[in-house]
Amino acid sequence: MTVGGRPGRxxxxxxxxxxxxxxxxxxxxxxxxxVVLLVVSATVVLVWxxxxxxxxxxxxxxxxxxxxxxDSADTVAALRSADPTAVLQPVTxxxxxxxxxxxxxxxxxxxxxxxxxxxxxxxKRAAGDFRRAxxxxxxxxxxxxxxxxxxxxxxxxxxxxxxVVGIVTTGVQVTTLSAALDRVLPIVAAGAVGALALAxxxxxxxxxxxxLQTRGLGPREVTRMYEHHDxxxxxxxxxxxxxxxxxxxxxxxxxARRLLALPDDVEGRHLDELCLxxxxxxxxxxxxxxxxxxxxxxxRLVAVNHRPTGRYDGPAGTVxxxxxxxxxxxxxxxxxxxxxxxxxxxDAAVRVGTTLDVVRTAEELAQVAVGRFADVxxxxxxxxVVSGEEPPPxxxxxxRRVAVAGVASGEALHEVGGAVTVDPATPQGRGxxxxxxxxxxxxxxxxxxxxxxxxxxERTLRAGFHSMISVPLRARGTVLGTANFWRRGPQxxxxxxxxxxxxxxxxxxxxVDNARRYTREHALAVALQRSLLPGRLPPQNAVEAAYRxxxxxxxxxxxxxxxxxxxxxxxxxxxxxxxxxxxxxxxTMGRLRTAIHNFSALDQSPEELLAHVDELxxxxxxxxxxxxxxxxxxxxxxxxxxxxxxxxxCEVARAGHVPPVLVHPDGTxxxxxxxxxxxxxxxxxxxxxxxxxxxxxxxxxxYTDGLVERxxxxxxxxxxxxRHALARPGRTSEQTCTDVCAALLPEHPQDDVALMVATTxxxxxxxxxxxxxxxxxxxxxxxxxxxxxxxxxWDLGDAAFTAELILSELITNAIRYGAPPITVxxxxxxxxxxxxxxxxxxxxHVRRAAASDEGGRGLFLVAQLAAHWGTRYTAHGKTxxxxxxxxx
Numbered sequence: 001m002t003v004g005g006r007p008g009r010x011x012x013x014x015x016x017x018x019x020x021x022x023x024x025x026x027x028x029x030x031x032x033x034x035v036v037l038l039v040v041s042a043t044v045v046l047v048w049x050x051x052x053x054x055x056x057x058x059x060x061x062x063x064x065x066x067x068x069x070x071d072s073a074d075t076v077a078a079l080r081s082a083d084p085t086a087v088l089q090p091v092t093x094x095x096x097x098x099x100x101x102x103x104x105x106x107x108x109x110x111x112x113x114x115x116x117x118x119x120x121x122x123x124k125r126a127a128g129d130f131r132r133a134x135x136x137x138x139x140x141x142x143x144x145x146x147x148x149x150x151x152x153x154x155x156x157x158x159x160x161x162x163x164v165v166g167i168v169t170t171g172v173q174v175t176t177l178s179a180a181l182d183r184v185l186p187i188v189a190a191g192a193v194g195a196l197a198l199a200x201x202x203x204x205x206x207x208x209x210x211x212l213q214t215r216g217l218g219p220r221e222v223t224r225m226y227e228h229h230d231x232x233x234x235x236x237x238x239x240x241x242x243x244x245x246x247x248x249x250x251x252x253x254x255x256a257r258r259l260l261a262l263p264d265d266v267e268g269r270h271l272d273e274l275c276l277x278x279x280x281x282x283x284x285x286x287x288x289x290x291x292x293x294x295x296x297x298x299x300r301l302v303a304v305n306h307r308p309t310g311r312y313d314g315p316a317g318t319v320x321x322x323x324x325x326x327x328x329x330x331x332x333x334x335x336x337x338x339x340x341x342x343x344x345x346x347d348a349a350v351r352v353g354t355t356l357d358v359v360r361t362a363e364e365l366a367q368v369a370v371g372r373f374a375d376v377x378x379x380x381x382x383x384x385v386v387s388g389e390e391p392p393p394x395x396x397x398x399x400r401r402v403a404v405a406g407v408a409s410g411e412a413l414h415e416v417g418g419a420v421t422v423d424p425a426t427p428q429g430r431g432x433x434x435x436x437x438x439x440x441x442x443x444x445x446x447x448x449x450x451x452x453x454x455x456x457x458e459r460t461l462r463a464g465f466h467s468m469i470s471v472p473l474r475a476r477g478t479v480l481g482t483a484n485f486w487r488r489g490p491q492x493x494x495x496x497x498x499x500x501x502x503x504x505x506x507x508x509x510x511x512v513d514n515a516r517r518y519t520r521e522h523a524l525a526v527a528l529q530r531s532l533l534p535g536r537l538p539p540q541n542a543v544e545a546a547y548r549x550x551x552x553x554x555x556x557x558x559x560x561x562x563x564x565x566x567x568x569x570x571x572x573x574x575x576x577x578x579x580x581x582x583x584x585x586x587x588t589m590g591r592l593r594t595a596i597h598n599f600s601a602l603d604q605s606p607e608e609l610l611a612h613v614d615e616l617x618x619x620x621x622x623x624x625x626x627x628x629x630x631x632x633x634x635x636x637x638x639x640x641x642x643x644x645x646x647x648x649x650c651e652v653a654r655a656g657h658v659p660p661v662l663v664h665p666d667g668t669x670x671x672x673x674x675x676x677x678x679x680x681x682x683x684x685x686x687x688x689x690x691x692x693x694x695x696x697x698x699x700x701x702x703y704t705d706g707l708v709e710r711x712x713x714x715x716x717x718x719x720x721x722x723r724h725a726l727a728r729p730g731r732t733s734e735q736t737c738t739d740v741c742a743a744l745l746p747e748h749p750q751d752d753v754a755l756m757v758a759t760t761x762x763x764x765x766x767x768x769x770x771x772x773x774x775x776x777x778x779x780x781x782x783x784x785x786x787x788x789x790x791x792x793x794w795d796l797g798d799a800a801f802t803a804e805l806i807l808s809e810l811i812t813n814a815i816r817y818g819a820p821p822i823t824v825x826x827x828x829x830x831x832x833x834x835x836x837x838x839x840x841x842x843x844x845h846v847r848r849a850a851a852s853d854e855g856g857r858g859l860f861l862v863a864q865l866a867a868h869w870g871t872r873y874t875a876h877g878k879t880x881x882x883x884x885x886x887x888x
Contacts, residue, residue, distance in 0.1 A: 035199035043192045047185065055151055058101075058172035059140040062153035065099035066170040067138065070155040075106070079157060079166040084114040085122055093117070102150065102176055106157075107167040109134060114166075118147065126169065130154060133167045149174040239302075239322030244315065247271040247285060259297050259322050280304065284320060294325065301326045341500040344372050348504050353511030356518040358386055359402050365483060365508040366405035373500065374485035376406035376465070380420045380428075381473070381481035385512065388519030391478050395432050397422050399481055406486075423451045427470040428482050435479075437471040437502050441492055464488035469497060471505040475513035483508070525583050526551065532590035537563045541829050542571035542645040543700075543758035546733035548741050550753045552706070557752035558585035558636070559704045560593055564600045567870065567881045569645045569763045569829045572600050575702040575754055576638040577657065588633050591620070596640070603872040606640045606653035607687040610677070613638060614655065617681035634681030639674075639702055643694070645763045646827065650700065653689045655680050658708065658715070661722060662692070663699035663736075667729035671719060696762045699736060701726060706751035707744055718744065733757040767794070767828040773811060775820045780811050783824055787834075794828050799884050802865050803834055806882050809862055810836040817842060819877070831867065832884040839877040 069075055069092070078087035084106070092104035092115040106114045111125045127146055132139055138155040152171025156164045233240065239256030243249055248270050252262055260276060271285055280295045283306055290306040303323045310316035352364045358381065366377040380399040384391045398421055401414040414420050422429050425448050427438035440446050443457075443466055450457035465488040473480040483505045487493055529551070537545050545563050558578025566572055574596055578588045595616050599609045620633045637657035643650045652660060652672060656679030662670045675688035694700070701722075708718025725743040726736065736757045745753060769790045771783050787807050791800035807824065814822045818838030827833040844859055862869055866882035873879075 032200060035196065039192050039196045039199070042195075043188055046188050050188075055142075058151040058176075059153065061100045062151060062170045062172060063138065063140050063155070065095060065101050065104065066153040066155035066168045068099075069095060069104060069106070069170070070138075070157045070166075070168040075157055075168070076159050076165055079106070079108070079114070084108075084166075089115045089119075089122070091115075096170070099170065100172075101170045102173045103152075103169075103171060105169045107169065109164060109166060111167075121147065128154075130167055134164055136162070136164060143171065237324070241284070241320040241322070242317065243271060243284065243320075244317040245310070247318075249274070250317070256322055259300060259302055259324060261298065284318065287318070292323075297322075299326075300324055340372070344368070345500065345503055345507070348507055352508045353514065356515045356522075358388070358512055358515040358519055361508065361511045361515050362403040362481075363405070365505070365512075366403040369485060369504060370406040373497075373504070374406070374469075375488050376486040377403070378405075378414075378484045378486075379403040379473075379481065380414075380484075381512070382479070385480045385516050388516050388523055390520075391480060395422075395424070395429070396479065402481075422482075425451045427468070428484065431470045431472045432479055432482060435472060435474060437469055437498050437505075439493055439495065439498055440468050440470075441494065443467060460486075467492035469493050469501045471501050473505055473509040473512060475506075475509040478513070480509055480512055480516070521583075525586055528583065529586045529589070532586060532593060533560055534562060538565055539830065540565040540571050541761060541763070542569060542643055543573070543760055544733050545573070545756060545758045546737045547756040548737045548753070549755075550741070550745065550749055552581060552749055552752045557581040558589040559706065559752035559754040560589045561702070561754045561756045562593060562596065563756075563758075564597060566600065566603065566642065567868065567872070567883055568833055568835065568879075569827050571643050571645070571758075573641040573643065573700065573702055573756065573758055574639070575657065575704060575756060576636065577704045577706075577752070577754075578633070579635040581752075588620075588636070592617075592633075592636065592638070596638075601870075603870060605689065606642055606651050607689045609640055610638065610653050610655050610680075610687040614680050614687075621681060634679070636680045637705075638680060641700065641702070643700070643758070643760060645761055645829075646768055648693045648695065648760070648762055649691060650694050650760075651689050651691050653677070653687050655687065656682070658703065658705050661701040661703075661719075661726060662694070663701065663726050663729075665695055665697040665729065667727055669723040669726045671723070694760045696760055698760045699726070699733065700758045700760065701736075701740075702756045702758070704752065704754045706749060706753040707740070707755055710746070710750055733759045763827065763829060769826040771824045773815070773822040773824055775815050775822060777812065777815055780808060780815065783811060784808050787824065787826060790826055791832070794832075796828075796832060796886065799832055799886055803832060803882075803884055806862050806865055806884075807834055807836070809859075810834070810880055810882070813844060813859075814838045814880075817844075831886055833881060834884070835879050835881045837874075837877060837879040841873060841878055843871050843878065844880065 074091075075088070078084050081087055088106050092106060096102065096104045096117065103117045105116050105126065107126055107130070108114060111128075111130055113122050113124055113126055116122050128141075128143060133154045133156045136156050136158065138153070140151065140153045143150050143152050150171040150173045152169050155168045157166035157168055159165050233253050236253070237255055239259050240251065240253045241249065241256050242251035249267050252266055256262065257264075257266065260274070260280075262274065266274065271281065274281070276284070277296060280297070280302075283290055283293065283295070283304060286306075287308040288306065289308070290304055292303045292305060295302050295304050301324075303325045305321045305323075306318060307320075308316075308318050348365070348368045351368050353361055354364065355361065362379040362381060366379055369377045379402055381402050382391050382396050383398075383400055386400060386402060398419055401416055401418050401420050404416055422432065424430070424433065427440055427449050430448075431438040440449055443449065444461055449468070465486050467487050469485045471483050471485070473483060483501075485493070485501055533549060537547070540563070542565075543563075547561055549559065549561070551557065558576075558580065560574075560576050560578075562572070562574035564572040564574065574593075576589070576592060576596075578585045578592065592613065595613055596609065599612050604612070617633045617636060635656075637655055639652070639654040639657040639660060641650060641652040641660065652674045654660075654674050655677050657676075659674050659676075660672050662672050664670065672690060672692065674690040677687050678685065703722075705715070708722055709715040710718075713721075721744055722740065725740045728739075731739065737755055740755060740757075741753075769787070771786060773779050773783050784804055784807055788800060788804050791803060796803070803826075811822070811824060814836050818840040820839060822836070822838045825833075825835040825837070827835070862882060867885045869880070869882040871878055871880050
């Protein structure tokens, strides 16, 4: 036959018969045999399952029907009737078809049939063993015998007492089950034939497809295919080595020869004859499985995969593949570097800014970057930033070195804390001016960074530094300083390092700015608090007072103290604590301190003063300030004590505050049992006062709870430690404060601490004069003369004349408007105090007298002549007092 005018091979028919000797024919025969076996097996299993399912279904129907008949009360009644057959036979005839069973038979306990589908069997004994039923057991069984084989259920009929009075048997005959199976068999057979036919057609189609895909290849075609395969094997970019069981090389493709520098006649040689690296030779000589194990092959990195062969009755040996991964390793190195940079940024976010301290934040930035990004890091900040102020606009010319890491501070150009001059031509100056990082990849070749510091530049180069990056610290559009990164390792800085440096510094700059803002706000709060606390204790002779105030580490709070001189050689000692910290607590403390000063000017008793302050706190919380929600004042604590140096009496009242401690002159320490009362604003119960007479030289210790209570110290343990610290006599108030703080306070207290120690004094008896005055105007002159004699004895000079006029007026008013008894007392302390007391509670008032009035000018003269005057109410009346300043 000719094709295209030339003789050639006869083309193969597309649907020619498949030869049994071909691979396609053999696959078809094997597939057909497997399908036949599967179809026959499936048919047998299906028939068996169908028959088994029918038997099980018959058992279930029979048992359900038998149980239903046996459990019926009518069945029991019928069995006990005179003619059970007449009653039960019609019922069982209806139940059988309804339940899907062939027969329903009711038997007596002796096995005699009362009912049966075949009336001829009624009255005859049923075949089978019914002993289990008579024992009260229900069961199903495969019955063989007359009248027919069946699957039946046997259920006892029991009365209410549980006695078996009959037996019910129901069942399906085997012929019925066989008939159901016969109806299914044609369908199963048809399905089997159809499946076999479908499988045969599929097998033929698969065989035809296989024949078409192999194209009937002969020896030549197979040889050609092998040649093609060999060409592909030697052209791929992955080396292949095949060794036999004796470790002789049987196959090496071109890529393997190139990677391992193998000679042309290498095949057939033993492994030991190949010039391979030691690690590679050890791997190829073993049966160890290796996956992508990296080995050096000359200057190349090779990933080696090694597997032993011969596991499945094949020839023993090994197969090894080699893949050049030099470029991949370089790429992986860059990826690892990027991962390290990301890890650095993450660590910086965690480790930088752990405190709100500007210098500490700069040190954390330097410590994070050293060793991982740079060899040496320096951080310079503006002085305004360090002090918490707003940085000035423009490019800074001077900064301060605040952190150095990676080198000793003495080896750096600028010491930590030293001033740094910024030259506009240096990388630092250009970075601040352009607001971007400046990279100097080669310090030896660059000259701009040496401006003004040639000696430092030479020392830097000799130390091996070769590159640097200067990054300005900017946050919220404000320049805060600059961070400089220096390297002297094998890898200099490159352009890829600029972005990580900027990211690292940007994160740190936000933390520095936050710390700067906190420093400013903290400084303002501290300044406000200091301005609200007493700058120095007022002069008075009643006590020798010393104090300590330590703000909390978290910020300023609301603890305060006060020493308020009172008329009559008395003094008020105050310690209080406002809930919370910050400006609000400080402002609240100032309000309460001002209120206490005002209330103490009214010369009230401690319980009355606490009641007024409590009422004030309630009003403050009921009328909050506008704007943001303010913290409540309720809960503040206060201790108020009044000490009288003329009698040694001390009255103490507290509102929820920690109790005061009394140190006797002999060193005995006592916690005063002052009624605690509720904190300010928490209740309306009256405040109670504790009165105690103190010996001269006693120490009254007032403090806030931060001294004796913290997270790791219970208040009882704190009081015990305080008692131990105070139990040493012979110390001044100042020494006592120092010793108590050293014994009880941690390095960084978590709460404010206010401590005041007051050593009591008594006014000398020769500086106190006292008279009882009769309620007679004639008694004024003798008392006045006696007062003048005492003041002359005290050598008071001009003050005696003024005091004489005031005493004359006050005594006259007491006689005229007061009530007996009337007393006069002179106290010579820092000032001269005149007191006139009577039993009346009527308060005098100063008024401006008209020109025609004969009286009303007495108190006006008193107010003009005395430095201070006022009225103090007592339990027995009132006392009008005046104070006269004495010139030294």
